[in-house]
Amino acid sequence: xxxxxxxxxxxxxxxxxxxxxxxxxxxxxxxxxxxxxxxxxxxxxxxxxxxxxxxxxxxxxxxxxxxxxxxxxxxxxxxxxxxxxxxxxxxxxxxxxxxxxxxxxxxxxxxxxxxxxxxxxxxxxxxxxxxxxxxxxxxxxxxxxxxxxxxxxxxxxxxxxxxxxxxxxxxxxxxxxxxxxxxxxxxxxxxxxxxxxxxxxxxxxxxxxxxxxxxxxxxxxxxxxxxxxxxxxxxxxxxxxxxxxxxxxxxxxxxxxxxxxxxxxxxxxxxxxxxxxxxxxxxxxxxxxxxxxxxxxxxxxxxxxxxxxxxxxxxxxxxxxxxxxxxxx
Amino acid sequence: xxxxxxxxxxxxxxxxxxxxxxxxxxxxxxxxxxxxxxxxxxxxxxxxxxxxxxxxxxxxxxxxxxxxxxxxxxxxxxxxxxxxxxxxxxxxxxxxxxxxxxxxxxxxxxxxxxxxxxxxxxxxxxxxxxxxxxxxxxxxxxxxxxxxxxxxxxxxxxxxxxxxxxxxxxxxxxxxxxxxxxxxxxxxxxxxxxxxxxxxxxxxxxxxxxxxxxxxxxxxxxxxxxxxxxxxxxxxxxxxxxxxxxxxxxxxxxxxxxxxxxxxxxxxxxxxxxxxxxxxxxxxxxxxxxxxxxxxxxxxxxxxxxxxxxxxxxxxxxxxxxxxxxxxx
Numbered sequence: 339x340x341x342x343x344x345x346x347x348x349x350x351x352x353x354x355x356x357x358x359x360x361x362x363x364x365x366x367x368x369x370x371x372x373x374x375x376x377x378x379x380x381x382x383x384x385x386x387x388x389x390x391x392x393x394x395x396x397x398x399x400x401x402x403x404x405x406x407x408x409x410x411x412x413x414x415x416x417x418x419x420x421x422x423x424x425x426x427x428x429x430x431x432x433x434x435x436x437x438x439x440x441x442x443x444x445x446x447x448x449x450x451x452x453x454x455x456x457x458x459x460x461x462x463x464x465x466x467x468x469x470x471x472x473x474x475x476x477x478x479x480x481x482x483x484x485x486x487x488x489x490x491x492x493x494x495x496x497x498x499x500x501x502x503x504x505x506x507x508x509x510x511x512x513x514x515x516x517x518x519x520x521x522x523x524x525x526x527x528x529x530x531x532x533x534x535x536x537x538x539x540x541x542x543x544x545x546x547x548x549x550x551x552x553x554x555x556x557x558x559x560x561x562x563x564x565x566x567x568x569x570x571x572x573x574x575x576x577x578x579x580x581x582x583x584x585x586x587x588x589x590x591x592x593x594x595x596x597x598x599x600x601x602x603x604x605x606x607x608x609x610x611x612x613x614x615x616x617x618x619x620x621x622x623x624x625x626x627x628x629x630x631x632x633x634x635x636x637x638x639x640x641x642x643x644x645x646x647x648x649x650x651x652x653x654x655x656x657x658x659x660x661x662x663x664x665x666x667x
Numbered sequence: 668x669x670x671x672x673x674x675x676x677x678x679x680x681x682x683x684x685x686x687x688x689x690x691x692x693x694x695x696x697x698x699x700x701x702x703x704x705x706x707x708x709x710x711x712x713x714x715x716x717x718x719x720x721x722x723x724x725x726x727x728x729x730x731x732x733x734x735x736x737x738x739x740x741x742x743x744x745x746x747x748x749x750x751x752x753x754x755x756x757x758x759x760x761x762x763x764x765x766x767x768x769x770x771x772x773x774x775x776x777x778x779x780x781x782x783x784x785x786x787x788x789x790x791x792x793x794x795x796x797x798x799x800x801x802x803x804x805x806x807x808x809x810x811x812x813x814x815x816x817x818x819x820x821x822x823x824x825x826x827x828x829x830x831x832x833x834x835x836x837x838x839x840x841x842x843x844x845x846x847x848x849x850x851x852x853x854x855x856x857x858x859x860x861x862x863x864x865x866x867x868x869x870x871x872x873x874x875x876x877x878x879x880x881x882x883x884x885x886x887x888x889x890x891x892x893x894x895x896x897x898x899x900x901x902x903x904x905x906x907x908x909x910x911x912x913x914x915x916x917x918x919x920x921x922x923x924x925x926x927x928x929x930x931x932x933x934x935x936x937x938x939x940x941x942x943x944x945x946x947x948x949x950x951x952x953x954x955x956x957x958x959x960x961x962x963x964x965x966x967x968x969x970x971x972x973x974x975x976x977x978x979x980x981x982x983x984x985x986x987x988x989x990x991x992x993x994x995x996x
Contacts, residue, residue: 360706361814364895366741366879367710367805369812372701377689380787381696382753382802388794412695424711426755426800458709465717466795471755473711473802476696483698485690550695566693 341461344435348442352456358421359455368457370422372477379476379483381412383553387467395511398437400528401470402444408553409474410452411532411604415551416485417540418478420454426471428464441470452534484540484608488548489567491642492612496619497635498626499605501556502597504530506585519588530604535625543621548609555600559607560637560649567609570644573637573651581633605632609640670790673764677771681785687750688784697786699751701806708805708812710741712882716796724840727766729857730799731773737882738803739781740861740933744880745814746869747807749783755800757793770799781863813869813878813937818896820971821941822876825948826964827955828934830885831926833859835914848917859933864954872950877938884929888936889966889978896938899973902966902980910962934961938969 345363355362361369372378385391385405396404406423413420425445429438449456454474489495507527510520532551540546548567552559564571579586579593586593610618619634626632644650674692684691690698701707714720714734725733735752742749754774758767778785783803818824836856839849861880869875877896881888893900908915908922915922939947948963955961973979 361812365815366744367708367747369745369807370707370709372707374703378699378701378707379696380699380751380753380802380804382755382787382789384755384757384789384791386757386791386793389792415695416698418696422709424709424802426711426713428713428715428798458711460711460713460800462713462715463718464715464795464798466793466798469757469793469795469798471789471800473709473753475709478698483690486694 344438344461347439348456351442351446353450355455359457362455362457363459368422368424370457370475375479376477377480377483379413379416379418379478380473381409382471382473383408383412384469384471386469396528398440399444399447402441403448404530405470405472406445406448406452406454407530407532407604409472410448410454411551411553413474413476414533414536415549415606416478417482417537417549418476419537420452420474420476422457422475423449423454424457424473425459427459427461428469429461430464430467433468452532478537479541482541484546484549485566486548486550486563487566489563489569489609489640490547491569491640493547493609493640494612494615495560495571495607495609495637495639496622497552497556497605497607497637498533498622499552499603499632500526500581501552501600501603501605501635502582502593503585504602505555505596505600506582506589508602509589509591515589517588519584523585527602530602532604533606536606539625543618545614545618546608546610550607552600552603552605552607555598556603556605556607557598557600557649561647563607563609564649565647567640568646569640569642570646570648570650571638572641572644573649575651577635577637579635581631673767673790676768677785680771680775682779684784688786691784691786692788697751697753699786699804704808705806706809706812708742708745708747708807709802710738711800711802712737712741713798713800715798725857727769728773728776731770732777733859734799734801735774735777735781735783736859736861736933738801739777739783740880740882742803742805743862743865744878744935745807746811746866746878747805748866749781749803749805751786751804752778752783753786753802754788756788756790757798758790759793759796762797781861807866808870811870813875814895815877815879815892816895817877818892818898818938818969819876820898820969822938822969823941823944824889824900824936824938824966824968825951826881826885826934826936826966827862827951828881828932828961829855829910830881830929830932830934830964831911831922832914833931834884834925834929835911835918837931838918838920844918846917848913852914856931859931861933862935865935868954872947874943874947875937875939879936881929881932881934881936884927885932885934885936886927886929886978890976892936892938893978894976896969897975898969898971899975899977899979900967901970901973902978904980906964906966908964910960
């Protein structure tokens with residue numbers, strides 16, 4: 339398989355390009371036009387064989403699709419929408435052409451679903467396993483970016499989604515436990531969903547002080563939000579985890595620990611000012627509960643007098659360093 | 668080494684951010700502002716251990732610096748200037764912290780030199796060798812993008828640089844031949860240069876019909892230009908290769924073949940309308956000959972009546988498929 343033939347085949351699968359893509363694949367760089375009313379969002383995330391995925395757990399389409407979700411999730415969490423994607427693919431020598439096609443089928447399905455146009459990339463050989471990296475560009479209306487560092491004293495912290503579900507799926511796959519009750523967690527792990535409706539929703543209800551996605555686990559997301567904002571977060575001792583308890587029971591793990599340790603969830607974690615909390619709960623539940631059983635879960639409140647970056651509860655938990663760490667261990 | 672500590676250390680080395688970087692490292696996405704008078708350029712290229720570099724040939728600083736050059740070269744070749752960089756780093760388990768620091772020293776030196784601000788990225792573990800991927804964003808004044816597909820009948824084709832030099836360096840390193848005459852080719856291979864002055868030069872002398880960089884070899888660049896433009900290129904049978912012949916002699920290879928096969932050169936290959944060719948030669952030589960011995964070399968002319976994409980000469984050469992191929996082989 340020649341690099342050029344592979345690129346030709348990918349290009350032949352692309353729909354017509356939208357107006358903001360002035361030059362896509364086939365030149366030294368892509369040429370894009372950002373709307374004057376918008377700023378540019380950029381994120382980059384990888385899926386590496388043996389680190390983020392295993393071939394005996396996931397199909398190539400699922401791997402490709404997930405590559406798009408993990409990036410789109412970052413863009414949506416900031417209040418923006420994806421528009422242009424770049425994919426770097428590294429292949430071991432002799433890798434199956436049919437599998438490459440399926441990887442791109444998954445990538446292109448994700449790009450189509452989330453409005454990102456595949457605009458360029460790079461293909462090379464690797465001495466290791468298959469490695470996919472995407473850089474995803476989004477646009478956000480000027481001054482509508484929702485940062486991590488906006489938490490202030492008294493803010494309420496919520497997750498939108500089902501923190502712990504993907505981790506439960508990972509544990510089920512690791513143990514080879516395919517009980518009926520674990521089928522949805524497994525599906526969540528293999529094919530995570532994200533929140534394309536969040537940016538429009540936020541424009542109508544702009545009362546979030548901070549937002550991020552929980553790709554490295556809810557605990558680590560809470561820690562990052564607190565650290566960025568220079569505040570601490572005091573966790574509620576009894577979050578409503580009815581969505582997770584049956585699953586946690588099957589796996590014999592503590593549901594709260596499962597939710598906080600998480601990882602690969604791609605849920606949203608947001609801060610809401612105290613006086614808007616009730617309104618937020620109501621409008622967020624209306625929108626998100628209808629979609630794929632996502633929950634709006636209250637986790638705790640912001641304390642500006644505590645240790646910056648600390649996430650504490652009644653003394654039992656200190657999750658400063660919880661969650662996935664992709665380098666150390 | 669924890670991912671967060673590593674990121675903190677990288678951030679501590681960054682200079683203050685320029686105004687177009689509204690949010691850099693430390694959020695789910697970067698937030699950037701593109702000038703209203705400009706369009707956005709995006710390119711992505713990798714340096715993979717065992718594929719693009721070997722530790723016994725290059726220092727970590729050289730690897731990091733080269734990662735920036737290979738990307739900046741694409742942006743400059745389109746008439747634009749880099750402004751924002753994203754780096755994805757994959758590390759084997761237990762990889763030396765000191766080496767990571769040196770990789771980033773090289774990356775940051777390149778970013779500083781070429782005006783790109785390190786704005787985000789991703790760090791993860793890999794089961795293979797070290798892998799660095801950069802996505803580089805540039806800005807180009809609206810309607811100043813120089814594409815690959817602009818060649819028309821009669822255009823003259825030139826290279827700016829020293830095609831074949833990096834390949835000679837690669838051959839010298841492969842053979843362990845450290846003759847005096849090969850020291851400059853080796854230096855060119857390890858530490859390629861690029862053309863930061865090209866975009867400003869082009870604004871003053873806007874008579875190029877097409878442009879690209881020769882990262883995959885001059886032959887492949889000619890082939891890509893011809894293919895994109897739907898024309899053929901007829902090579903001059905005796906290009907002036909005085910800059911390369913002494914080196915080719917030491918290596919006992921044909922200088923023309925060495926120049927065309929090339930690879931890792933990061934020279935510019937451009938098309939100029941026939942009536943502007945003399946003026947181009949004069950002004951380009953004035954500018955580029957003064958800098959690091961770069962040459963302006965005439966290679967041939969564009970023929971719109973030939974086979975689209977073909978690069979031919981007197982029958983001896985057909986370089987349709989010459990140059991590096993990062994996948995096949």
